[in-house]
Amino acid sequence: MSDDLVKLRPTGLAHGGWCVARYEGRVVFVRHTLPGETVLARVTERRSRLWRAEAVRILEPSPDRVPHVWPPAGPGGVGGADLGHVALAASRRWKAAVVQDTLRRIGHLDREVTVRALPGEDERDGLAWRTRVTLAVDDGGYPGMHPPRSGRVIRLSGMPLAVPEIDGHEVFGSRHAGASRLMVAAGSDGTTAVLTDGRGPDATRALVHHVTVPVPHGLPLGGSGRRPGTGHANQSDHGPGGGQPGHREGRLEIDYRTMPGTFWQVHREAPGALAGAVLAAGADLLAEGRAIIWDLYCGAGLLTVPLALTAGERASVWAVEADPHAGRAARRAGRDVPTAHVRVGDVESVAPRLPAPDLVVLDPPRRGAGRDVCAGIVHSRPRAVVYVACDPAALARDAATLRDGGYRLDDVVGLDMFPRTHHVECVARFTRDQHRDKE
Ligand SMILES: C[S@@+](CC[C@H](N)C(=O)[O-])C[C@H]1O[C@@H](n2cnc3c(N)ncnc32)[C@H](O)[C@@H]1O
Structure with missing residues (x-):
């Protein structure tokens, strides 16, 4: 040996x-x-x-x-599918165990966690979901990806984790002399945009994302009829009860437009699934019809618009985003929803000036919100916090700050928004401890 x-x-x-x-x-x-x-x-x-x-x-x-679903990402290969050798259901158990263990080790929080598949995932075998890929360019000018922790580029002829319009895109196999980085992004209408080193004619062409959001039973749908620019609220019979009589579930249909370089959830089914999970986590406060809601780190308004449409006409949603392009997209998505207010700036400086919230939703970048932002949330005394996290360690650290500030972790739901990789999204619900209020 x-x-x-x-x-x-x-x-x-x-x-x-x-x-x-x-x-x-x-x-x-x-x-x-x-x-x-x-x-x-x-x-x-x-x-x-x-x-x-x-x-x-x-x-x-x-x-x-299982046999690796994408052999170029196997041993010695590129990153991007590090659980490609694990059966899908087992990979969800793997991620649940890691989240549970991380919450226990870092946050000293004991919670059962399950990780749910996104709609259609098993049928797609965990492939054909990425609506954005970033590629390196090798010395010959051809696109590929790096192995983990390496600067080497392995040339690729496609990327089966990506939606077919990206996997089969002509960027693979063509020469991009002088470029070092390519980004290919797809809208939900089949159009694609290619950026070379962050630039190119597509950089200023908006991608359209049509999102269907399942709305938990009992929440209003923000009125009926078409809302120009945003989409429309709809009633359907396809509820969790499998369409049984008496189990009606609503859904929202919303159109967003983002520049190719602006943050947008990568899995094609993620926007609807994530927004639905956030509505479910905050449903009790949304159902009251008059809650003041913060949507921190709102990006292009993915959560802002569904929150505003389901919270009722006497409620208000205050969304905060640092990136001006994303903030503009959020304003545009919510332009016909008078209860949605978008503020462009850092959460750290904008949130303290917002009206006191009943519910705080936050979806920070990978590093988490951090101690100061979480302490500020505690100080603003919302009744509940819904925290969306793509890094379990950051969630565990911030959860500990919320817990120390008097918030009980009720529930953590994992969403398998990055199948065939170790990544997982979590939606955690915290409620203010009533006993502390009486102290
Ligand atoms: C994980 S994304 C979430 C976006 C949105 N909730 C969604 O699901 O599409 C995080 C967002 O936070 C923004 N961001 C990062 N740091 C920020 C800060 N200090 N204040 C406000 N926004 C920030 C980023 O520009 C990005 O749009």
Whole structure:
């Protein structure tokens, strides 16, 4: 056996797509394997107490192993599908276990977590979902991606995790001399935009995103009829009760327009699923019909418009976004919804000047909102907080600040918005502890 190859039996999971094994008394983080397997792994990094490795031969496979759905992202390959060797249902259990463990370790919060598939995911086999890919360009001018922790570019002929209009796009296989980065994004109408090093004729052409948001039973739909520029509220019989009589669920149909460089949820089904999960998490306060709601880090208004349409005409939604392009998109999406107010600026400086909230929804970037913003939320005394997080560690840190400020973590729902990768989105609901109010 070469010096670089070691035999490992991973027993646990760590955040970031790693399994955890032990070798001669040290911890080894190993990719491309599953707990319970026996593998030969190539060591890729040696530090005194921690090694990193990737499984290159599977000696005893796990029953949850499947042939990699995208072999170029397997051992030695590009990043972007680090759970491509794990059966979809098992990958959701994997992510739930990691979120649960992270909340316990960092936030000292014990909660059962489940991770839900997005609509149609099993039928798509966890593929064909990305509406945006960023590609590197190799020395010959052809697009590809980097292996994890490497500057090398591996040329690619497509990207099966991406929607067909990107996977089959002509950027793959064509030369882009002089470029170092390409971005391809798709709207929901089949149009695509290509940016070369952040520039190009498509940079100022808006992409259209048509979003269907399931509205929990009992919430108003913001009136009926078409709302120019936003979409329309609709009643359908396709509710959680499978269309049984008496189980009517509503849905909102909303159009958003964003510049290709502006933040937008990447999975094609994510905008509707995420907005639906946020409405469900805040449903009790929305149903009162007069809540003051903050929507912090609102991006292009994905959550702002559904919140405003379901909160009632006496409610108001105050949305805050730092990126002026996203803020403009949010204003445009909510332009016919008089109860939606968009403020462009940093949450840190804008939120303290907003009316006192009943409900705070926040969806910060990967690093989380941080101690100061969470302390500010506690200080503003909302009855509930709905926190959307793409990094469980940041969620756990911020959850601990909210808990220390008197907020109880009621529920955490995981959404599998990044299938075939280790990434997961969480929607966590916190309620102010009534006992603290009486102190
Ligand atoms: C994860 S995105 C969420 C956007 C939106 N909720 C959605 O789901 O489409 C986070 C957003 O926060 C914005 N942002 C980052 N730092 C900010 C800050 N300090 N204040 C306000 N917005 C910020 C980013 O521009 C980005 O649009």
